[in-house]
Amino acid sequence: MLTRRALLAALPALPLLAARKRSALIIDGQNNHAWPATTPLLQRYLEETGLFTVTVSTTPPKGGDIQSYRPKFSAHDVVVLNYNGEDWSKETEADFVKFVASGKGLVVVHAANNAFPTWPEFNEMIGLGGWGNRTEKSGPYLRLREGKWVPDTQPGRGGSHGDQHEYVVTLRDPNHPITKGLPPEWLHAKDELYDRLRGPAKNVHILASAFAPKAKRGSDENEPLIMVLPYGKGRVFHTCLGHGVEAMSSVDFIVTYQRGTEWATTGKVTQKLPADFPGKDKISLRQAK
Numbered sequence: 001m002l003t004r005r006a007l008l009a010a011l012p013a014l015p016l017l018a019a020r021k022r023s024a025l026i027i028d029g030q031n032n033h034a035w036p037a038t039t040p041l042l043q044r045y046l047e048e049t050g051l052f053t054v055t056v057s058t059t060p061p062k063g064g065d066i067q068s069y070r071p072k073f074s075a076h077d078v079v080v081l082n083y084n085g086e087d088w089s090k091e092t093e094a095d096f097v098k099f100v101a102s103g104k105g106l107v108v109v110h111a112a113n114n115a116f117p118t119w120p121e122f123n124e125m126i127g128l129g130g131w132g133n134r135t136e137k138s139g140p141y142l143r144l145r146e147g148k149w150v151p152d153t154q155p156g157r158g159g160s161h162g163d164q165h166e167y168v169v170t171l172r173d174p175n176h177p178i179t180k181g182l183p184p185e186w187l188h189a190k191d192e193l194y195d196r197l198r199g200p201a202k203n204v205h206i207l208a209s210a211f212a213p214k215a216k217r218g219s220d221e222n223e224p225l226i227m228v229l230p231y232g233k234g235r236v237f238h239t240c241l242g243h244g245v246e247a248m249s250s251v252d253f254i255v256t257y258q259r260g261t262e263w264a265t266t267g268k269v270t271q272k273l274p275a276d277f278p279g280k281d282k283i284s285l286r287q288a289k
């Protein structure tokens with residue numbers, strides 16, 4: 001048994017343990033989106049939590065030697081994908097699968113769910129994806145029917161979006177650590193509203209969705225936009241929000257990304273909800289510094 005003196009002696013070490021920062025690796029380098037402008041935001045948002053040290057890994061450019069790209073995933077706790085580009089080497093793919101399956105975190109941001117359409121393990125990790133010739137062969141849509149998300153195997157394209165606009169995001173699980181305390185609905189800044197995503201869709205847990213209206217050339221369905229899923233012992237946080245700098249300046253993007261990354265890394269969320277989280281009637285932006 002510990003003596004009182006031994007306990008007191010151990011106390012000063014506790015805050016140090018709690019403060020150990022986790023290591024996040026952001027991958028960019030190829031994307032049909034403005035990754036040189038958005039990676040600094042993704043990096044800063046994680047650093048602002050005080051929970052992460054962040055390393056950025058930039059792949060060779062398109063047409064370069066992508067086969068030589070082999071980052072040391074295992075040196076990190078979570079990988080954030082801001083990448084939508086050429087396929088990696090089989091060795092790098094295997095490293096990545098091992099990394100996530102071993103119990104680490106993966107965060108998929110917006111067009112990263114367009115990447116790697118023919119890599120089965122990756123598609124299992126992200127649950128749903130779009131473009132890259134995805135079709136019914138890629139897996140079902142997830143459709144909200146009578147309060148439940150059900151697979152829909154009807155033929156059709158995987159991935160589209162209508163005109164960018166501000167839209168209401170609806171919380172679908174208020175009890176998950178990432179979403180606890182969030183309002184039931186909020187207004188998201190002007191962004192693409194990804195629709196008709198499809199994929200293996202195994203064990204996908206939808207945290208939030210938005211209705212894609214026909215008037216904006218959408219699918220006329222509630223579309224899953226923020227989701228989590230397990231992969232092996234690992235945890236995946238997948239957000240379809242965040243087309244560019246404006247969308248990524250929306251406080252709801254920032255907060256769900258910060259909390260989602262913490263959850264993917266540790267399975268818990270310790271961050272408090274900020275006062276500037278948007279309500280249903282007005283968007284809330286933070287100025288890019």
Ligand code: ZN
Nearest residue numbers: 033111192243
């Ligand atoms: Zn986009």
